[in-house]
Amino acid sequence: MVHRVVATAAVVVLVGGAVTGGAWLRADRADQAADARTAAQDRVAGAVTASADDRSTQVLDDMTGVRADTLGAQGSAAAALAAAVTAGGEVLAASDGAVTDEATRQALADELAFAQESAGTSPLALRAVVLRVATATAAVQASHDAWLQQQAAAPKPPPPAGTTKPTSTTTTTAPSCETTYTGPPFYTSPPTDGGDGSNGRLPASALTAISWDVDPHGTPYYLKNAAAAALERLDAAFVAAFGHHLDLDLTYRDYDTQVAMRDALGTVAAVPGTSSHGTGLALDVPELPCEYGYGTPQRDWLVAHGPSYGWVVPSWATQGGSNPEYWHFEYRG
Ligand SMILES: [Zn+2]
Structure with a gap:
């Protein structure tokens, strides 16, 4: 039965001149156009994934628990972006005054602001934003790690003999990231x-x-x-x-x-x-x-x-x- 219906439709397409045949052809072209769009989106998605270096992808995986190449549906892309923004915000807060390159923190702040304006865009666009946030977060983390290494490698020398420790007036200033040791x-x-x-x-x-x-x-x-x-x-x-x-x-x-x-x-x-x-x-x-x-x-x-x-x-x-x-x-x- 199914085979017969398909055969009938094929005949209509072949004769072409019938009114119902024209409608069939338009629907068929629309399907082909949709297929082409999907294929193009897949190619762009592949390019976006390929453009992200391993580090940012790894950071993204770590932060979101969602593999970049499995993102796609609006829900998971939005969830991944929310997780990336949260993690980026925490890294930004934790690195205040504690990086070797302050420009990395400004760049992350810019990406987080951009991410806030990206709600409601396509899953593909959201995925690109996730990778941008993850890359900027990784840069701040690397700068923060380098700063911590500097701190560990060059501990503050003890005050010269004869000097007194600062009094409480200096301990009431803003929190410092200098070691207390x-x-x-x-x-x-x-x-x-x-x-x-x-x-x-x-x-x-x-x-x-x-x-x-x-x-x-x-x-x-x-x-x-x-x-x-x-x-x-x-x-x-x-x-x-x-x-x-x-x-x-x-x-x-x-x-x-x-x-x-x-x-x-x-x-x-x-x-x-x-x-x-x-x-x-x-x-x-x-x-x-x-x-x-x-x-x-x-x-x-x-x-x-x-x-x-x-x-x-x-x-x-x-x-x-x-x-x-x-x-x-x-x-x-
Ligand atoms: Zn201990």
């Missing part, structure tokens, strides 16, 4: 050769290096195996929220380093053999109050979400605690 530099430790598993003497078999960063000396950041695995999962969620990895300053610290710290810093440092860093179950983020200080989006997020992954703030390190260290977190499983 004024002691000599200490670095995270590699596993302890022949370690017996006691505090500060953990062998390589007890430790796992986290995957995304090393310290300024090139030493991987080691944690107890379970703590490292949990931190990898926590970091994946952090990346989704902020568009960049969790910054680390110190994880495992061996006994000899703890002795040196105690000598240099006094009672601020734990008694050697008692530090939670010696157990491989503690981490410090950088001592940068505008990045991870009390009340910052990053720290608030870590406090809210860390416990789901076993990472918590011990009570002594809280803002009202006995030794308020906004940078310190511990794994409790």
Whole structure:
């Protein structure tokens, strides 16, 4: 039955002169035009995707959880743009006064403003805007990372002997992104050769290096195996929220380093053999109050979400605690 209907229609097209045949041909041409438009849109979409470099695509994936090449429908494109704008805004806020190239932040601000005006445009146009925002966000993040590297590589020298510390009049000015740490530099430790598993003497078999960063000396950041695995999962969620990895300053610290710290810093440092860093179950983020200080989006997020992954703030390190260290977190499983 179906075959017969098709055959009849084909005859009408072939004879051409019938009134119904003319309508058929117009409909057929309209279908062909629509097909050609779709093909053209697919080619442009392919070109847009190809024009984005790997970094921006990766950042986009990280930020949105949506692969760029699967975007297409209006809903998912709009959702991806909303996620990219949120992540871009957070990176912009977190990098205020903390980039090596301020022009990258201005460019991101421009792209975010442009994105606000793009609502309601086609999925293809939205996808192009997502990639522009992601690329601008990646540029700011790179500039911010470079700035943090500079800070880590050139710690502030201690004030010359005889000078006094600034009084409270300077501590009431706007938040600064300078480190609050004024002691000599200490670095995270590699596993302890022949370690017996006691505090500060953990062998390589007890430790796992986290995957995304090393310290300024090139030493991987080691944690107890379970703590490292949990931190990898926590970091994946952090990346989704902020568009960049969790910054680390110190994880495992061996006994000899703890002795040196105690000598240099006094009672601020734990008694050697008692530090939670010696157990491989503690981490410090950088001592940068505008990045991870009390009340910052990053720290608030870590406090809210860390416990789901076993990472918590011990009570002594809280803002009202006995030794308020906004940078310190511990794994409790
Ligand atoms: Zn610590």
